[in-house]
Amino acid sequence: MEKCLMCGSKSELQNSHAIPDTFFKRIYRSNAGKAIVVPGGGDEPIHYSSDSWATNQLCSSCESLLNVSYEQYSIKVLRGKGCRIIKHDGGVTFNGITGKTLVSFFISVFWRAANSKHPNYFKVMIPEPWNSQIRSKLISKQKIPANLATVKVSRLIDRTEWFSLTSLKSLIIKPFFRRVAHRRYSFCFIFEGFLIEIFTPGLALRERFQGGVLGNQTKILSVPFIDIFDIPEMEEAMVEGYGKYVDGDVTFEN
Numbered sequence: 001m002e003k004c005l006m007c008g009s010k011s012e013l014q015n016s017h018a019i020p021d022t023f024f025k026r027i028y029r030s031n032a033g034k035a036i037v038v039p040g041g042g043d044e045p046i047h048y049s050s051d052s053w054a055t056n057q058l059c060s061s062c063e064s065l066l067n068v069s070y071e072q073y074s075i076k077v078l079r080g081k082g083c084r085i086i087k088h089d090g091g092v093t094f095n096g097i098t099g100k101t102l103v104s105f106f107i108s109v110f111w112r113a114a115n116s117k118h119p120n121y122f123k124v125m126i127p128e129p130w131n132s133q134i135r136s137k138l139i140s141k142q143k144i145p146a147n148l149a150t151v152k153v154s155r156l157i158d159r160t161e162w163f164s165l166t167s168l169k170s171l172i173i174k175p176f177f178r179r180v181a182h183r184r185y186s187f188c189f190i191f192e193g194f195l196i197e198i199f200t201p202g203l204a205l206r207e208r209f210q211g212g213v214l215g216n217q218t219k220i221l222s223v224p225f226i227d228i229f230d231i232p233e234m235e236e237a238m239v240e241g242y243g244k245y246v247d248g249d250v251t252f253e254n
């Protein structure tokens with residue numbers, strides 16, 4: 001019996017996912033059982049994988065708490081259900097959302113990734129005391145204050161049209177971090193066609209007015225487009241990976 005990372009009880013641990021399994025499954029279905037994995041600026045090539053980056057981490061009740069309280073709703077919203085979506089030139093507006101649940105979902109992905117032993121989450125970490133503070137908020141279903149961690153959501157596009165929207169939704173990349181200021185970092189996740197950037201500690205109040213910043217009170221979220229080639233870490237990984245892809249005689253297609 002091992003200790004659950006969330007509640008600390010000794011239990012049979014579940015094979016826990018940080019990025020939800022359903023996003024991997026969607027890719028596997030559309031891509032003959034394989035996800036395209038793009039490394040986050042590392043030295044590994046783009047490769048196909050059927051691993052969904054899970055490790056033994058949580059007991060079954062913590063696992064179901066995260067799934068039922070945060071994940072189920074958020075997956076629906078990210079797939080455009082249970083809210084009204086309006087597309088416009090600069091992005092997509094999600095109307096009628098429950099900000100608190102979405103914030104808790106993204107932070108729960110972040111927290112699980114930071115506390116995962118899976119090598120693909122190697123670059124994600126949350127220093128103390130924030131790690132413990134986030135854990136206790138998640139388990140008690142309390143809202144996560146924006147000064148503890150702030151979530152910013154962008155929608156991926158590709159103006160060169162090299163990638164279709166469907167293939168953008170089929171990209172999961174190893175999370176990477178950015179240094180945003182002295183001793184301050186953000187952690188970036190790409191899944192289901194979104195770039196999710198999480199700042200911990202959170203953004204200052206004046207910085208939270210930018211597009212895509214999700215708050216606990218948010219009911220209408222305007223998600224800006226971001227061109228995939230304007231994400232420097234992504235471009236690096238793809239240029240490098242693409243070269244190896246061609247060498248390996250595999251075509252990069254959706």
Ligand SMILES: [Zn+2]
Pocket residue numbers: 004005006007008009058059060061062063
């Ligand atoms: Zn537990």
